[in-house]
Amino acid sequence: xxxxxxxxxxxxxxxxxxxxxxxxxxxxxxxxxxxxxxxxxxxxxxxxxxxxxxxxxxxxxxxxxxxxxxxxxxxxxxxxxxxxxxxxxxxxxxxxxxxxxxxxxxxxxxxxxxxxxxxxxxxxxxxxxxxxxxxxxxxxxxxxxxxxxxxxxxxxxxxxxxxxxxxxxxxxxxxxxxxxxxxxxxxxxxxxxxxxxxxxxxxxxxxxxxxxxxxxxxxxxxxxxxxxxxxxxxxxxxxxxxxxxxxxxxxxxxxxxxxxxxxxxxxxxxxxxxxxxxxxxxxxxxxxxxxxxxxxxxxxxxxxxxxxxxxxxxxxxxxxxxxxxxxxxxxxxxxxxxxxxxxxxxxxxxxxxxxxxxxxxxxxxxxxxxxxxxxxxxxxxxxxxxxxxxxxxxxxxxxxxxx
Amino acid sequence: xxxxxxxxxxxxxxxxxxxxxxxxxxxxxxxxxxxxxxxxxxxxxxxxxxxxxxxxxxxxxxxxxxxxxxxxxxxxxxxxxxxxxxxxxxxxxxxxxxxxxxxxxxxxxxxxxxxxxxxxxxxxxxxxxxxxxxxxxxxxxxxxxxxxxxxxxxxxxxxxxxxxxxxxxxxxxxxxxxxxxxxxxxxxxxxxxxxxxxxxxxxxxxxxxxxxxxxxxxxxxxxxxxxxxxxxxxxxxxxxxxxxxxxxxxxxxxxxxxxxxxxxxxxxxxxxxxxxxxxxxxxxxxxxxxxxxxxxxxxxxxxxxxxxxxxxxxxxxxxxxxxxxxxxxxxxxx
Numbered sequence: 001x002x003x004x005x006x007x008x009x010x011x012x013x014x015x016x017x018x019x020x021x022x023x024x025x026x027x028x029x030x031x032x033x034x035x036x037x038x039x040x041x042x043x044x045x046x047x048x049x050x051x052x053x054x055x056x057x058x059x060x061x062x063x064x065x066x067x068x069x070x071x072x073x074x075x076x077x078x079x080x081x082x083x084x085x086x087x088x089x090x091x092x093x094x095x096x097x098x099x100x101x102x103x104x105x106x107x108x109x110x111x112x113x114x115x116x117x118x119x120x121x122x123x124x125x126x127x128x129x130x131x132x133x134x135x136x137x138x139x140x141x142x143x144x145x146x147x148x149x150x151x152x153x154x155x156x157x158x159x160x161x162x163x164x165x166x167x168x169x170x171x172x173x174x175x176x177x178x179x180x181x182x183x184x185x186x187x188x189x190x191x192x193x194x195x196x197x198x199x200x201x202x203x204x205x206x207x208x209x210x211x212x213x214x215x216x217x218x219x220x221x222x223x224x225x226x227x228x229x230x231x232x233x234x235x236x237x238x239x240x241x242x243x244x245x246x247x248x249x250x251x252x253x254x255x256x257x258x259x260x261x262x263x264x265x266x267x268x269x270x271x272x273x274x275x276x277x278x279x280x281x282x283x284x285x286x287x288x289x290x291x292x293x294x295x296x297x298x299x300x301x302x303x304x305x306x307x308x309x310x311x312x313x314x315x316x317x318x319x320x321x322x323x324x325x326x327x328x329x330x331x332x333x334x335x336x337x338x339x340x341x342x343x344x345x346x347x348x349x350x351x352x353x354x355x356x357x358x359x360x361x362x363x364x365x366x367x368x369x370x371x372x373x374x375x376x377x378x379x380x381x382x383x384x385x386x387x388x389x390x391x392x393x394x395x396x397x398x399x400x401x402x403x
Numbered sequence: 404x405x406x407x408x409x410x411x412x413x414x415x416x417x418x419x420x421x422x423x424x425x426x427x428x429x430x431x432x433x434x435x436x437x438x439x440x441x442x443x444x445x446x447x448x449x450x451x452x453x454x455x456x457x458x459x460x461x462x463x464x465x466x467x468x469x470x471x472x473x474x475x476x477x478x479x480x481x482x483x484x485x486x487x488x489x490x491x492x493x494x495x496x497x498x499x500x501x502x503x504x505x506x507x508x509x510x511x512x513x514x515x516x517x518x519x520x521x522x523x524x525x526x527x528x529x530x531x532x533x534x535x536x537x538x539x540x541x542x543x544x545x546x547x548x549x550x551x552x553x554x555x556x557x558x559x560x561x562x563x564x565x566x567x568x569x570x571x572x573x574x575x576x577x578x579x580x581x582x583x584x585x586x587x588x589x590x591x592x593x594x595x596x597x598x599x600x601x602x603x604x605x606x607x608x609x610x611x612x613x614x615x616x617x618x619x620x621x622x623x624x625x626x627x628x629x630x631x632x633x634x635x636x637x638x639x640x641x642x643x644x645x646x647x648x649x650x651x652x653x654x655x656x657x658x659x660x661x662x663x664x665x666x667x668x669x670x671x672x673x674x675x676x677x678x679x680x681x682x683x684x685x686x687x688x689x690x691x692x693x694x695x696x697x698x699x700x701x702x703x704x705x706x707x708x709x710x711x712x713x714x715x716x717x718x719x720x721x722x723x724x725x726x727x728x729x730x731x732x733x734x735x736x737x
Contacts, residue, residue, distance in 0.1 A: 006426040013430020014437070021435040025442065076692075076720070084719030113685070118717075181717035279710055279736075280703045301736040306714040317674050320685045324674065325711030328692045331513075332575035333724040334713060337737070 066136045067094075067123045067162065074117055074327070086346060087184040088120070093218070094166035095119035096158055098150065099174040100142050101128050104135060107174040110316055114323040118180035121165050125154045147213075147243040152231065155219075159228045163221065167192035170218040177314040177322045178216055182307040186261055186269055188343030192221040197251060198261040200270035200310075201294035202244075208258045209294045210248020214312040215270040217244070219256070226254040262295065264341060267305035272312050275322075278303035306338040480726055486582065487574040488515035490556040492549050494541065495564050497525040502564035504528065505702035509709050512731040513570040516556060520545040539638045543620055543628050546608075550617045557582035559613055561606040567700045567708055568605055571728050572693045576656055576664060577607075578726070585612040587646055589696075590665035591655035598653040599643030604665040605696040606639070607656070615649035616642075658691040666690065669699040670708070706736060713737035 061068040075081055095116055099108040108124055112133075116122045127150070129137035138153040140146045151171070158169055168187055172178050190196060197219045199211025211217035219227070227250060230236035236250035248258070261269050271278055272289070279300060283289055290297065314322060491514035495503040503519065507528065511517040519530035522541060531548060535541045542561070549559055558577055562568055580586060586609035589600035600606045608616070619626045626645035630636075636644070643653055656664040666673060673689050681688030700708065713730070714737065730737055 003422075005423050009423040010426040010430040013427035013432075014434035015430075016427075017431035017434025017436075018438045019434075020431070021438040025438075078722065080721045080723060081719060083721065084717065087719055113683075179715075179717055181719055185718040275710055275715075276703050276707050279706045301710070304710065304715075306716060307718050308715060317671065317678060320674050320678065320689070321670065322711075324670070324686045324689065325708075325715055326717055327720075328686055329569075329690070329694060329712055330692060330716070330722070331569050331571040331712050331728070332693060333726045333728045334571050335727050335729055336714070336716070337730050338714070340718060 063134055066129070066131065066134045067121055068112075068116075068134070069121055069165075070117065070119060076327075083342075083346065084181050084184075087181070087188060087343075091168065091184040091187050092120040092166045093168045093170055093180060093183060093187075094121040094123065094158060094162055095170045095172060095178065095180070096123040096125050096154055097172050097174055097176075098154070099124055099126050099135065101126055101130065101135075103174050104130060104133050107316070108133070108135070110319040111172075111174055114319045115178050115180060119170070121162060123154075123158060123162070125150065125157075145241045148238060148241050148246045151243045151247060152238060155224060155227055156231070159224050163224070167221055168218050169221070169224050170216060171213075172216040172310070173214060173312065175314050176214065176216050176310055176312050177319055178310045179308060179326050182269065182305075183218065183309045185307055185340065185343060186263075186309060187218070188346065190220065190259075194220050195222045195226055195254075195256045196220050196259045197223050197256055198259040198270070200268065200272055201258060201260070202292045203294040204292060205245060206248050206252055208252055210245055210251075210258065212270070212272050212312075213244030213247075215272045216310040216312070217247075217270075219251075223251065223256040226256055227251060230254040260295075261309070263305040263307055263338075265305070265338065266295070267298070267302060268295070269305045269307060269309040271304060271308060271310060274311050274313055274318065275304065275308075306336065307340055483578060484726060484728075487558060487577045488556050489558045489560050489570055489573060489577075490515065490549055490553055491517040491568075491570070492545050492559060492561045493517060493519045493564070494545060494561070495519050495521050495528075495530060497521065497523055497527075499564055500525065500527060501702055503530075505705045506562075506564060509705045509736065510567050510570065512734050512737070513728075514560070516554075518549065518552070520548070537629075539630060539635075539641050540628050542638050542642065546613060547617055547620065550613050553610065553613075557610040559608040559610075561602075561608070562696075563603055563698070565700060566603065566605055566696055566698045567705050568696045569694065569712055572664065572695045573607065574726075574728070575693060576695065580609070582609040583611050585609060585615060585646075585649075585651040586654065587612045587643075587651050588654045588656045588665075590663060590667055591653040594640060597640060597643055597647070599640045600653045601665070601667055602637070602639035603698045604667040605698075606642070612646065612651045615651055616646055619645055619649050622648075656695065658693050660691075662691040664691055664693060664695040666694060666697045667699075668697070669701075669704065670697050671704070672699065673697075709736045 061070065063069075097108060097111055097116065099111075104124070104126065112122075112124075124133060124135040126135040126137055127140050127142050127146075129135065136157060138150050138157070140149050140153065154171075155169075168183075170178065170180075170183065186198060197211060197217055199217030200215035201209045202212055203209045227236070227247075230250055230253060235253055239246045239249060251258075263269060273281075281299070283299070311322065491511055493506055493511060495506070497503075503521075503525075504527075507519075519528065520533055520541065521530040522533065522535060524530065524532040531545070533541050533544045533548075535544055546559075546561070553559075558573075560568065560570070560573060576588075577586075586607065587600060588607040590604040591598055592601050593599075616626075621628050625648040630641070635641075646652070658664055668676075670690065674685065677685045677689035697708070
């Protein structure tokens with residue numbers, strides 16, 4: 001037994017036995033901790049799962065003309081979303097997301113699975129069409145120098161195909177996170193016929209300022225119409241590839257006003273960075289941010305409204321993190337410090353007392369009456385002084401803002 | 404010599420081939436058996452999956468649904484609020500000052516009483532100096548101190564510096580539980596026969612449980628403070644053993660859907676895990692809406708969590724919780 005020939009055969013046999021069993025068991029899938037199942041059954045199970053998931057997705061969206069029309073507005077089972085539902089019907093938002101062919105599966109997909117579900121309509125804008133995703137191709141190349149071309153074409157496309165499906169048109173990047181319900185609150189005191197747009201207001205280069213591209217901006221239907229008309233009349237052209245600045249220049253030319261998107265405590269709602277940076281970072285004095293913001297800058301807790309609308313540079317896992325913080329995680333019974341005023345003309349049905357019915361009835365009656373009075377007053381005020389984005393009818397309109 | 408070998412080989416060839424063949428077959432057989440043994444040993448590893456299977460053997464402590472609360476009167480709800488007040492026992496060390504400061508400036512403001520217990524004093528921050536290097540002894544002393552200074556507080560929450568706790572959600576879990584019963588809750592794990600609550604995701608003790616612990620503390624047979632290095636268990640297991648002697652057993656804190664409320668990892672880590680495990684349902688598959696703790700949070704992440712929990716929300720989605728908790732005074736990040 002001990003002769004070299006025997007030893008060699010033994011070793012060879014050992015290796016063969018080892019390999020044979022390794023290959024055999026790997027085939028059957030034991031090395032992956034599955035129970036021993038015939039392979040074709042495993043494949044069937046995966047197919048079934050995928051089919052279920054596809055069905056679920058189909059129920060949520062209606063795919064039409066390369067856009068997704070939202071059929072199911074996400075809800076929690078134990079929440080009172082009457083106000084959100086009312087705003088969803090009255091303040092219709094079309095979200096268009098700037099993305100690229102390579103980013104569809106790495107970035108745009110996460111947008112599709114998170115915040116875009118709260119838009120009324122969603123259009124993914126790319127350079128090349130992809131009917132499965134779906135994404136619309138603007139027939140441009142990719143790159144920073146093409147950015148304004150892509151924007152011009154996207155705005156024309158959205159105006160041509162979806163002008164009647166929405167009241168407001170929001171642009172976001174595939175790394176922007178948007179709380180669409182809060183955007184509706186910001187816009188609720190305005191109408192689609194006002195020539196106005198909102199976002200994170202920057203001050204350089206343009207007298208009335210312009211909106212940061214990364215933090216997202218939203219145009220009223222009238223603003224969009226004037227933009228498209230401006231290009232038809234050659235009042236607006238492709239002036240530069242700095243998308244947000246060029247857009248701001250065009251909009252100022254065609255008489256669209258730059259609105260104030262801050263909440264009633266003067267806190268910003270559109271943000272060019274992620275929450276962690278606005279809340280904790282210490283930017284150096286030389287950083288461009290300090291000289292760009294139109295309104296006084298706050299870092300730390302005052303940086304951001306409770307009803308923030310957008311954050312930028314939000315990468316994959318952060319999308320889900322923000323979705324969890326916004327729509328899921330909460331502190332039971334916590335009385336929020338900031339109590340946002342109800343938009344004009346909307347019934348306030350919030351009640352904290354135990355006698356829900358009586359209290360709700362009382363609450364519903366009072367603010368409606370008050371709102372009607374306030375609405376009449378503020379409408380008068382607005383007609384006299386022009387639209388200035390004021391939220392509360394009690395605040396005096398800021399002086400010197402209007403032309 | 405060569406010819407000799409040649410001659411020898413020639414004569415013995417048939418026998419040799421036979422024995423070589425035999426060796427080969429033996430080799431194949433042994434190789435196969437060896438591989439089987441390896442794969443069995445390889446797949447045997449105590450991972451999270453087996454842990455969660457074991458959890459079914461634990462007691463499950465679930466939070467109340469709002470419906471049960473609807474029948475309570477005004478005075479009853481006030482009584483409830485008083486009863487669920489929490490004494491936070493926060494274990495810190497000077498060498499991680501920045502975490503200590505983070506806890507002071509964030510979640511601990513929501514405790515009815517927050518006391519920091521340190522191994523050695525630091526001029527920078529206020530704490531009870533236990534003057535104790537040993538982790539287990541520190542925990543014993545801290546719990547004893549808390550028991551003696553409880554006043555009329557009846558619930559105790561023990562946390563480590565990198566843990567973030569949402570105290571309102573802890574109170575939600577404790578609603579309608581009687582603190583004069585022994586409760587010992589958190590993320591319940593199993594080590595052999597011992598069920599214990601993991602330290603890093605927070606430990607909840609009712610007054611009765613703490614009372615029994617203090618009663619058996621320093622009993623040389625059941626719950627010694629000074630333990631020989633050889634027999635040393637981790638602090639959370641040691642605590643579980645002491646409590647076991649007094650008839651108090653670990654319970655797992657879960658929401659109404661059975662999802663754990665006490666997390667031993669940071670939110671970021673859990674989201675990333677969920678992206679791998681539930682790519683189509685990342686957020687709901689990750690964590691409970693009423694999560695109580697996350698661990699391994701950096702000070703900056705704690706500030707973000709303060710904003711995310713106590714401020715950021717979608718307008719128009721309201722909850723009519725029948726108990727309301729006021730924001731703490733003198734605080735600007737919640």
